[in-house]
Every structure is written in structure tokens, then in C-alpha cells.
Amino acid sequence: MPKVKEICILSGKGGTGKTSLAAALATLCDHVVVADCDVDAANLHLVLNPDNYLTEIFISGQKAVICNNKCTQCGLCLEYCRFKAIERCPDPVIAEGRVSIVETSCDGCWLCSRICPENAIEMVPQDKSKWFVGNFRKGKMVHARLAPGEENSGKLVSKVREQARKTAESSGADTIIIDGPPGTGCAAIASLTGADTVVVVTEPTGSGLHDLKRILELAGRFHIKIYVVVNKSDLNPDMTEQIHHYCKKEKIPVIGNLPFDTEMVRAMVQCQTVTEWAPGSAISGIIKKIHRFLITDHTR
Amino acid sequence: MTTKSSVMKIAIASGKGGTGKTFISTNLFAIAVRENRNVVLTDCDAEEPNVTEFFHGRVIDRKTITQNVAQIDQEKCVYCGICRDWCSYNAIICLQEKKHICLIEDLCHDCGACLAACQYGAISEKEKTIGEVITFSIAENALITEARAHIGVYSPVPVIKAALTLTADADIMLMDAPPGISCPFIATVVPADFVVLVTEPTPFGLNDLKLSVQTLEQLSKPFGVVINRAGLGDDRMYEWLDEKKIPLLMKIPYDKKIAQIYSESRLLVNEDLSYGQAFARLLINIERSCQK
Numbered sequence: 001m002p003k004v005k006e007i008c009i010l011s012g013k014g015g016t017g018k019t020s021l022a023a024a025l026a027t028l029c030d031h032v033v034v035a036d037c038d039v040d041a042a043n044l045h046l047v048l049n050p051d052n053y054l055t056e057i058f059i060s061g062q063k064a065v066i067c068n069n070k071c072t073q074c075g076l077c078l079e080y081c082r083f084k085a086i087e088r089c090p091d092p093v094i095a096e097g098r099v100s101i102v103e104t105s106c107d108g109c110w111l112c113s114r115i116c117p118e119n120a121i122e123m124v125p126q127d128k129s130k131w132f133v134g135n136f137r138k139g140k141m142v143h144a145r146l147a148p149g150e151e152n153s154g155k156l157v158s159k160v161r162e163q164a165r166k167t168a169e170s171s172g173a174d175t176i177i178i179d180g181p182p183g184t185g186c187a188a189i190a191s192l193t194g195a196d197t198v199v200v201v202t203e204p205t206g207s208g209l210h211d212l213k214r215i216l217e218l219a220g221r222f223h224i225k226i227y228v229v230v231n232k233s234d235l236n237p238d239m240t241e242q243i244h245h246y247c248k249k250e251k252i253p254v255i256g257n258l259p260f261d262t263e264m265v266r267a268m269v270q271c272q273t274v275t276e277w278a279p280g281s282a283i284s285g286i287i288k289k290i291h292r293f294l295i296t297d298h299t300r
Numbered sequence: 301m302t303t304k305s306s307v308m309k310i311a312i313a314s315g316k317g318g319t320g321k322t323f324i325s326t327n328l329f330a331i332a333v334r335e336n337r338n339v340v341l342t343d344c345d346a347e348e349p350n351v352t353e354f355f356h357g358r359v360i361d362r363k364t365i366t367q368n369v370a371q372i373d374q375e376k377c378v379y380c381g382i383c384r385d386w387c388s389y390n391a392i393i394c395l396q397e398k399k400h401i402c403l404i405e406d407l408c409h410d411c412g413a414c415l416a417a418c419q420y421g422a423i424s425e426k427e428k429t430i431g432e433v434i435t436f437s438i439a440e441n442a443l444i445t446e447a448r449a450h451i452g453v454y455s456p457v458p459v460i461k462a463a464l465t466l467t468a469d470a471d472i473m474l475m476d477a478p479p480g481i482s483c484p485f486i487a488t489v490v491p492a493d494f495v496v497l498v499t500e501p502t503p504f505g506l507n508d509l510k511l512s513v514q515t516l517e518q519l520s521k522p523f524g525v526v527i528n529r530a531g532l533g534d535d536r537m538y539e540w541l542d543e544k545k546i547p548l549l550m551k552i553p554y555d556k557k558i559a560q561i562y563s564e565s566r567l568l569v570n571e572d573l574s575y576g577q578a579f580a581r582l583l584i585n586i587e588r589s590c591q592k
Binding site: 013016046080108185186204268271 | 317322350386388389409411412416417449451453455456479482485486490502511514532533534559560562564
């Protein structure tokens with residue numbers, strides 16, 4: 001069986017049109033698995049509207065909880081915690097100098113719980129995040145929801161990727177399209193790792209170019225084919241030219257310039273992709289070309 | 301952290317990327333500078349800092365931000381594996397029979413657990429650079445502090461926290477937050493007195509706004525909403541804000557001219573008088589909300 005091809009859509013900067021492009025590429029395929037790896041602010045399901053047949057809990061980490069009737073307020077945990085996640089109540093009268101956990105600062109390292117001489121600190125799993133697998137009109141979709149303020153988005157992304165591969169194998173799909181997160185941190189790395197191709201969507205703004213450089217630097221560390229798409233390219237033709245110039249210098253092919261088109265937003269409002277909503281539009285034509293290029297591209 | 305109570309801390313945030321956080325925070329900052337206020341803008345989007353592209357300033361301070369990573373002395377190690385068991389981040393690989401131990405620096409969270417676990421004094425720590433905090437002087441009473449994480453670091457949070465700690469005192473502190481609702485966002489909004497959520501009236505914008513609002517409600521933070529690119533999308537955003545009684549602080553229409561000005565790293569308030577006034581009103585609006 002030929003290896004499944006994994007195409008990752010990334011951008012560095014948010015709001016450049018990653019998800020809209022990923023959705024359009026997905027609906028142009030006939031038999032595809034889509035992995036929404038923007039687990040922090042997942043949107044792809046709004047357009048692809050999957051019918052979930054599997055929902056699983058994701059343990060994103062642990063948080064320390066102090067058991068007040070065991071705690072002797074010795075303060076050893078305060079000394080050991082490096083995340084400033086343990087505080088002593090400043091008012092000795094009201095709270096008897098009690099120590100407490102600052103939940104938003106706790107990193108879940110377990111150290112306080114291990115060193116507490118009274119065994120007064122318990123680690124409670126963070127189980128509010130979930131991942132899903134569902135059917136949509138052109139294949140299957142794996143997506144997730146990280147609970148607010150929870151950590152380890154990188155781990156959840158890896159979970160989504162792993163599940164997407166399994167789903168592709170069992171359903172016989174030959175392509176996985178990955179909608180990545182913004183940024184250049186661990187969630188972006190987890191989205192890239194092991195993919196065959198990355199498509200970086202940028203926009204002709206100062207911020208877009210700055211972030212493009214950072215994401216290309218990151219992608220350059222992986223053995224992966226890199227292409228660039230300039231979205232809203234007619235907004236600032238000079239800057240688009242600069243992006244092309246930069247990519248040429250870095251030997252990275254620009255495989256499409258998409259114009260700014262309000263049809264893109266109208267399609268989103270209708271919960272459709274732009275190629276479904278306005279198949280005859282200029283922008284849909286360019287996206288179809290990009291799709292054909294990515295699917296038939298076998299060079300390494 | 302000691303802060304003067306007179307400082308007004310305002311975070312500018314959004315769940316979805318690219319809705320115009322930096323657009324709002326840079327224009328607000330420019331207005332505060334124009335009014336000769338004592339103001340500082342902290343760019344907390346450490347994975348993609350963009351604020352300084354809009355201003356010409358002089359670097360007045362540059363601090364390297366480090367975290368500790370463990371290092372294991374193979375001479376002293378007895379390969380008992382306790383440090384591996386205590387590490388919650390799977391950063392230590394220990395093969396007892398083969399007498400092999402190694403640490404994956406990229407996974408180390410600087411928690412100190414392995415150090416506390418080792419009975420044989422085989423673990424020490426060294427510094428690893430994860431980013432920098434750069435301070436720019438923009439005008440007499442105006443500074444920008446930029447958090448810039450190195451590409452690929454596991455978490456920008458220590459760099460963001462360092463930037464917030466290193467930010468000089470001012471009457472107004474604006475914080476340009478990273479996108480999303482996870483730790484980097486939390487680290488930025490926790491110290492804020494008020495959060496401005498920037499969104500766009502599209503289904504994606506509304507979906508992500510709901511997540512941000514849910515997070516801020518959990519943190520009991522007061523907030524208001526700025527709608528950018530009004531006129532695009534549909535009315536569901538406005539209906540939801542009405543229903544939830546969330547204050548709408550400002551509405552900026554979709555206008556290709558505004559997008560062009562932003563794309564050239566120019567400031568709208570410097571190009572258009574009426575927007576100068578609108579942003580001045582927004583600042584007053586936010587200040588009033590902070591005092592409530």
C-alpha cells in the first residue's frame with residue numbers, strides 16, 4: 001500500500017486564511033482525512049460540519065490540590081515550586097497562614113506532591129479536553145478541543161495526528177490534510193513533524209512577512225517540502241512582490257497568489273468552502289490549481 | 301510581583317489569530333503617546349512579535365531570558381531511574397541494564413524534580429537561552445517592551461512572564477496578547493485589570509470569541525469587545541453580544557484602505573483624523589471600564 005501523503009497548512013501569523021484554504025483543499029479531494037491541529041481555536045469543523053462517531057477524553061496534564069486537613073503549613077512545597085504556583089495566604093487571621101495552589105500557574109510537575117512530608121498534596125488529572133473523529137462530505141475528520149487554560153496543546157496535536165493516520169489507514173484514504181495552529185512553538189512543531197509537505201499561507205503585510213520568515217526557519221529544520229501561498233495578495237502588490245523576492249532567494253516555490261475576495265467570507269457564513277460556494281470564481285480556480293499541484297507532486 | 305495600584309493594565313486579546321489585536325494595540329498606544337501619557341506597550345505575542353514594526357524606537361535594554369535544564373553526571377549516576385520516574389515530561393531516558401541515561405533538553409520544563417529526586421548528586425543544572433526581552437524608547441514617556449521567544453521553544457510563557465516583570469512602571473500598560481486560550485494567553489491576561497477582545501463578525505470569529513469569553517469568565521476578568529471588519533460576515537455576532545450583554549467598545553468597518561495602511565506597517569490614527577478621535581474615545585471608554 002502506498003504511504004499516506006500528509007500535507008500541513010501553516011502560517012506563523014494568525015488569520016491569514018489557513019483554515020479557509022485547508023477546508024477548500026479538503027473538499028476538492030474525494031477520499032481524505034482532515035486533521036484540525038489548531039486545537040486552541042479550532043474552526044474547521046464549522047465549515048466541514050463532521051458527524052462525530054467517536055469522542056474521547058484527553059488528559060492534558062495534572063494540577064496540584066492541597067488537602068487542607070492534612071496540611072501542616074510547613075511551607076516546604078513553597079520552597080520547591082519553581083512556577084510560583086504555591087502561595088501563603090497573606091492574612092494569618094482569616095486563613096491561618098494557609099498555603100494554596102495558584103491553578104493558573106501550576107505546571108503539573110508533581111514535585112510538591114512528591115516532597116510533601118504529610119502527603120497532603122494530590123495531583124488531579126485535567127480531563128476537560130476532548131478529541132473527536134467524524135464523517136464529513138468528502139471523508140473523515142479528526143479534531144479536538146483544548147479546554148480553556150489547559151496545557152500541552154503539542155501533545156493533543158500529536159494525538160490528533162496519530163488518530164488521523166490510523167483513520168487514513170483503516171479507511172484507505174491516501175491524503176491527510178492538516179490545518180495547523182498559528183505560532184512557531186510546540187503545537188506548530190507537532191503539526192509539522194512527519195508531514196511530507198508544508199504549505200505556508202501568508203499575507204502581504206509587514207507582520208505577515210516577519211512571521212513568514214520565522215515559520216520558514218522552523219520548517220527548514222525538517223526534511224519536508226515547503227511551498228508558500230500568498231493570500232489577499234492584491235491588498236498590497238509591493239509587499240506581495242517582496243514576499244516573492246524573499247521566497248526566490250530562499251529557493252521556496254510560491255504556488256499561488258490568492259486575491260482578496262469577500263466570497264471567501266460569504267462561503268464561511270454559509271458553512272461552505274469557497275470552492276463549493278463559488279466554484280466558478282477566480283479564487284476557486286487558483287485553489288483548484290494549488291490542489292492539483294499538491295496532489296500530483298511526487299518530487300522529493 | 302509588586303505593582304503600583306495606579307497602573308492601569310489593559311490586555312488586548314483574541315482567540316482567533318489575525319483579527320486585529322496588534323492593529324488595536326498599536327493604534328491605542330499611538331494615541332496615548334500623542335496625548336503625552338506615561339504609557340508602555342508590552343508585546344506578549346512572543347512566538348510572533350509584531351508591535352515594533354509600527355514604531356521607530358531606540359533599543360534601551362536587552363535581556364536574555366534563560367531557563368534551567370538538568371544535566372546528568374555519568375560518573376556519579378548509578379542508573380537507578382528515580383529521576384526518570386519523577387520527571388513528568390518524559391525528558392529523561394534511562395536504561396538500567398545498558399547503563400545508559402540521557403536528557404532531552406527540549407522537553408525539560410525546569411521544574412527541579414530530578415534534582416530533588418537524585419540521591420547521588422549526579423544531577424546539576426545549566427542555563428539554556430529561550431528568548432529575549434527588548435525594551436525600546438519610542439517617545440519621552442513611552443516605551444515598548446517586546447517578548448521574543450526563540451523559534452521552537454516548548455513554551456513562550458517564561459519569556460512572556462519575564463517581559464511583564466521587566467516592564468517599567470507607567471500609568472497605562474497595554475499588553476498585546478498571543479492568540480488562543482491556553483497558557484500564553486492566560487499568562488498575559490491574569491495580571492490585567494481589563495481585557496479588550498478583538499474579533500470579526502464571521503462564524504470563525506464568533507466561535508473563538510465564545511471560547512475567549514468562557515475563559516475570561518472563569519478568571520473573573522472584566523472585558524469588552526471590539527469588532528473589526530464590521531460589514532463582513534453576518535449578524536450572529538451582534539445578536540450574541542446583545543444576548544450576553546457584553547459591552548461593544550468599538551466597531552471598525554471593513555475597509556480596504558485600512559487593510560492597506562496596516563499592510564504597510566503604518567498607523568491608522570496617523571492617516572485619518574476621524575479614527576484618531578475614535579481611538580481616543582476607545583481609550584477613555586476602556587479607562588472608565590477599568591475604574592468600575
